[in-house]
Amino acid sequence: MSATCASVPLAGVSSGPLLQVDLAAVGANTRLLADRAAGDLMAVVKADGFGHGAVDVARTALAHGATWLGVTSLAEALALRAAGLRAPVLSWLNPVDADWSAAVSSGVDVAVPGLEHLAAVVAAPGRARVHLHVDAGMARDGAAPATWAALCAAARRSERQGRVEVVGVMGHLGCADDPGDACNERGRTRFAWALETARAAGLRPRHRHLAATAATLTDPRSHHTMSRVGAGLVGIDPSGTTALRGALTLTAPAVSVRRVPAGTPVGYGHDHRTDRPTHLALVPVGYADGLPRAASGRAEVLVAGRRRPLVGRVSMDQVVVDLGERPVDLGATVTLLGPGDAGEPTAADWADWSGTIPHEVVTGLGAATRLQRRTTGAAHLRSLA
Structure with missing residues (x-):
């Protein structure tokens, strides 16, 4: 049996991946997260x-209950300022030779994870607003417990000299996605110790924040005066x-549809062979657009109201459905990811299929440069700062 292709385009559909x-x-x-948080909400x-x-999400969050903004790099913080956002902004992951003077002049708070960073911040012109960052049990960013008392003492000396203002103490929980894990109690205990040590050094930080999204939703004991939420x-x-x-939906048109016999190999390596006569649709989205290649052979998409499997490998530019x-016309919309309202796969589904987390899925899609982008619900946010 020879393969045949559908040839009639479906009117009124997108011309490319969206x-x-x-x-x-x-x-x-x-709004939900702000209601759950005991104190302020940092977006x-x-x-x-x-x-x-970043700018649209920041404006939206500030319009719906957030009072602070948070980023990792100083470059991200300065981009928010350049976009006109004037809410308090904290940047907490920077090299020791970052442009601290730009942070001070732009009114950006910075995290200080050690004595070397404190010295660099103090050397910058002006008076920096700092959040001392303690390692609450992840052996990652933040000052190790053995150096925390010295950092607090040095920060207090710099504060008395008018070089910095210690406005916050922060930490991260390592296991908040599993509320019952004992490491959360250890993290809360270490953070409480860090706060007491800071107070004993004479510091009076008015902002104290440990909880991220998961802990904001499940662990009131970790809320303190502010919660930081990003993924949520x-x-x-x-x-x-x-x-x-x-908040993301990814759609793309079927660029070809063909009928093939049983035993037809599909894609690189012929990892898949059809087990019956069927119709195959080609969709122009691949791992260069953020689709996880590890989901090959497991992922599904929504076509004409039904879940259908992707077959063969996720290629750089394309997948096969x-x-x-039930063939569809050329140009028919294929929904690869969405909120799940119509039965389409979600970011969590793609994460399960590819052995990762939804955070990686959405950031990968968002970083793709070839996808058309459309933002809805932004008109009332244009002037919000």
């Missing part, structure tokens, strides 16, 4: 707002306890 960002979902998620918009657009803004709950709304006995 990544849509729903800011209404970001707003709803922010973390690092990595371009988890791929959703865009619909990801690492704890799996709360229904948040995904097995339509079975």
Whole structure:
């Protein structure tokens, strides 16, 4: 049997892959998280707002209950300032030779994880607003317990000299996605010790923040005066306890549809062979656009209201969908990812199929340069700062 191709295009469909960002979902998620937080809510918009657009996500979050913004790098913080955002901004992951003077002149708070960073910040012109960062049990960023008392003492001396203002103490929990894990109690205990040590050194930080999204939703004991949420803004709950709304939808047209016989090999390596006569649709999205290649052989998409499997490997630019006995016209919309309202796969589904986390899925899609982007719900945010 020879392969045949559908030839009639479907009117009124997108001409290419489209990544849509729903800011209404970001707003709803922010309201829920602000209601759960015991104190202020910091909207973390690092990595371009988890791929959703840092400025738009920041404005949306500020309009729906957030009072602070957080990023990792100073470059991200300065980009928010350049966009006109004037809310308090904290940057907490920078090399020791970062442009601290730019942080001071732009009114950006910075995290200080050690004596070397403190010395560099103190040497910059002006008076920096700093959040001392303690390692609460991850052996990652933040001052080790053995150096914490010395850091607090040095920060207090610099504060008395008018070189810095210690406005915060911060830490991170390592296991908050599993609320029952004993490491959370250890992290809370270490943070409480860090606060007491800072107080004994004469510091009076008014902002104290330990909880991220998962702990904000599940662990009131970790809230203190502020919670930092990033993934939750865009619909990801690492704890799996709360229904948040995904804010990304990825669609693409079927660029070819063909009928093939049983035994037809599909894609590189012929990892898949059809087990019956079927229809195959080609969709122009691949791992260069953020689709995880590790999901090959497991992922599904939504076509004409039904889940259909991807077959063969996820290639750089394309994937193949097995339509079975229900072909579609050329140009028919294929939904690869969305909030799940119509049965389409979610970021969590793609994470399960590829052995990763939803955070990686959405940031990968958001970083893709070939996808058309469309943002909805942004009109009322244009002047918000």
